[in-house]
Amino acid sequence: MNKRIIKEYTLSIIGVFLTAVGLVSFLMPYNIAAGGANGIAIVINGFTNIPVGILMYGVNIVLFSIAFIFIGKEFGFRSIFCTFLLNFFVDFLDRIVPFPKYNGDDMFLAVFFGVIISAIGMGIAFSVNSSTGGTDILARIMNKYTGLPLGISLLLLDLITGIAAGTVYDLRVGMYSIVSVVFNGLTVDFVMKSMNTSNILTIISENTDEIINYILNNLDRGASIIKAQGAYTNQEKNFIYVAVNKKQRGDIVRKIQKIDPKAFIIIQETLDVIGYGFKNFHNFI
Template structure:
């Protein structure tokens, strides 16, 4: 059930690939919908834009300086793995934004509906950010501050980003056009809510209690085919007063349909109770270091 933990392990490669997919979606949301309308949904870019009014430095330089400081903090406070992946994802995001915005002709929203542009941009970019967060990484910037708050203050990633970026959005609205500032604040709120929702969906886990006369066959299927652990519990029927062995397992939602189908094939009379779990911490699910 365990996977190797080296850099080239299947788990590590899978997480890097999903992180890259998340960064790609984030870049598409920004370039196609948010940047054309100058909607600053918080982040280091928003801070850099505000600071550029007071410091003789361009926005790009300020972004690199701010991200550099935040990366150093993430290495020491959150951990080396998170810091390295965040550096990779941040540089990939910057590269893709430059590529899509100036390097190649990438489709951009050309309508005049600011609300539609903000909604589509935030939903797509928030989906990408949530996928990246779920792989123990970030796209840099205030994501790192949000992860630190998540770890030490217990606030969710979405709420942490919401609080940080809301402040940035308010200041951006004061510094720039009021209408754009209002949509920036709206985008910040939608971004935080969307990220929280998507992360919950991606980590949706179920616990299953099975009472069957064919526990051995069911256990073999779960351990060998699904590569999941099984816990045997002893119980007693109140009516029959007969002892019964029960099986207790935790599964990802995507595994549930095939599992129920297979259990029914093994024992059509099996009694099955399925419950949603807020968190499942341990091997094969969320590592304890990622629950803050």
């Protein structure tokens, strides 16, 4: 198993555990259905005495079948792993161990902290092409075929669950569930952007050879040299075009400062870079 796979599964486990903590400690005690398989299970729990963790298994079986068809085997297998783990964590923390739960009178605090913690977990899992199951799978399909951001896709799908919670329990629970859905979708999208953002640098310098050597040998990145002509001097110049992650951005800027303090650097943020050292095609499609 290579380092990339180990990293992806490690982040998936961390993300799933955080999601379970947010659900069990804050949202489930108040029947807040913030979407997903958990939200659907909370709604069904209003009619039955079956534990939420058990109900989540049944909800996900149907959705996994859809994932295999539209997303592919890798996404499906990792989703099975993460969803089984999420179901296990939810059931374990809810029924088996006395995990701390918020029992205050302020439902807003329960919604705020529950959504923040669970959405951060979901965002971490999403960033490595994993899923916490439930409507996450449908959101990934919508993202693939419509281009809608995952957070917004989740928002649209989970609004129905929030409305259903208001019907099963009471209007206050339903309204907070809808707030949770919106807040969750925006937070997931923010977390994913924060984790996936890379930088494109356009570097104009008189010492391009030394800078290129540093990029190739120290950063293990590729770069392109663009021939150009200065508008003021009419002299030919070489522009260096390179994609780096956020840490490498600081490294290369500090190095260029030592090599050529007069260099001109344009830095642009970009959400996705596909290729060597960044995302693989199977992690994007």
